Amino acid sequence: MSHSSAPLLPAHQTMLLVHRAIVRDLGRIARTAEQLTVTPNRERAVALVSYTDKIFQVIEHHHEGEDEFLWPRLREFGADEAALALMIQEHEELAKVLHAWREASRRLGSGGEAAVELARLTDDVRCHLAEHAADEECELLGRLAPALGKQIWSDFAVHMRKTAPGWALRFMPAWLLSVAGPGEGHGVPVALVGRMFSGWLEKNQRAAFGSNY
Template sequence: MSPSFSGLPSGHQTMLLAHRAMVNDLPRIAGAASRLAESPNTARAAALSGYIDRVHTLIVHHHGGEDGFLWPRLRSLGADESAIVLLTGEHEELDKFLADWSRVARELGTDGGVAAELARITTDVHARIVAHTEDEESELLARLAPVLDDAVWKGFETHMRKTAPLWTLRFMPAWLLSVAAPDELGGVPALPIARLFRGWLARAQRAALG
């Protein structure tokens, strides 16, 4: 049986919430893009483009932290190499689709064709993110588990905090809080900040996603 959410190190909990936030947002973004394809709206297009830029940055930073810190650290501790190869390979493949997604989002305006393309590629990115996060969460509890301990997770948390763009300090905690159950708040970093900015995030999401 997998350990309960609350029994996991805080860094592991935060990772699970980040995965959930990504998986939760992408269909909403695809839906907003589809509606723009049918009914162009300059203000909504600008808000959606800006919101995608933030979510894209968070996903890229998340993967960069794993590739630049977590996987090398686990490899140095003797982690199962095949598990690391699997996950890094999935990141490399995802990077191509994330780059296209970001590019199309930046082109979003009053052209319904661009919005339709954004909806299509967002749906594709969502399917790939779902598959990858399922693999990653499984490997963290299976082949990678023997070398994962509190010190590794604490180091990963510190690395992610130090390398995050400054604006994420108000967006990321509120973003994770928006998908956390009441008994999962241990995975929300800077919980007071998350609560302070959750209204701001909700307004940004309404502007972008409807």
Template sequence: MSPSFSSLPTGHQTMILAHRVMLSDLPRIADAASRLAATPDATRAAALRGYAARVHALISHHHEGEDEFLWPRLRSMGANEDAIARLAAEHEELDKFLVEWHQAADQLVGGGAAAAELVRLTVEVHQRLLVHTANEERELEGRLAPVLDRAVWARFETHMRKTAPLWTLRFMPAWLLTVAGPDERTGVPALPVARLFRRWLERQQFAALG
């Protein structure tokens, strides 16, 4: 039986929310791109291009934090190598699609064929990320759990905060808050900041996603 959300270290809670919001936003991006493919709109396309760039940056930073800090730390503590190798390999494969997806989003100008291509790639990334995040959460609660104590999660949180681009300091907390239930807000870092910028984020999302 999986542990309850509230019993998990805050870093683990944040990771679950990060996975959830990524998976929530990608279909919304695909829907917005689909509408642009049917009805080009330069203003909406620019907003979507900028929003997709931010989502890409956040997913990439999430993977980099695991590859550069969390997996090496767990290896040094004797964690299950097969589990780490599996997740690292999934990152490597997924990141190829993320690069292609980001390039397609960056080429979005008004709509049409470029928007249709963005739809295709967004659906592909979403499907692959859905599988990967499920595998990752299962391994974190299974084969990797014996070495994942609160100290490791705290160090991972510190690493992620120190390596994050400055713009994420207002975007990320508000982004996570959009998918956190009332009893899950302990997983939202800087909760007062999240509440302060939630309306700002909603305006960004409305401009890009409708």
């Protein structure tokens, strides 16, 4: 999707990278789960459950940050109520799918049916999230843009860092760096840390995804 010819603020670019990385990894989780239905692999299943739980926490933290901080701040500045209502509604619908997906991932390794269920639910989550991400990106540059100033983006970035789980401090920079294209590096918080932990992230992803890395 083409957003704007003007450079995006760092926190806005970070959000786009988060969306991109989530959708990419959901595709890899689905393909790996499908593979496990044919060729069970205990070690891969354990690694996939661990990685899937991280992605669930990333998504939940991302949505909580918007629901508890970004949307209320935008409302204070007179943001379009219809656009905010759409974002809140989509988050509520996604929450139901996401929690069912997480529970399915925790059953992985209990039998072939668990892998089949995880593959199906991951595809469902991926479709919902891709649609929501597209809507959100459109609204932030459309109906919500008049209320969305530089200070709000900056405050939102601080809020997200303060409320992130401890493991995310090394995971997130490397994860975002792995999907950043030319000219998008300013959207990777603490890029130096990302480069330091890129090898660690790749090792974890290869353990979880195998040939689907």
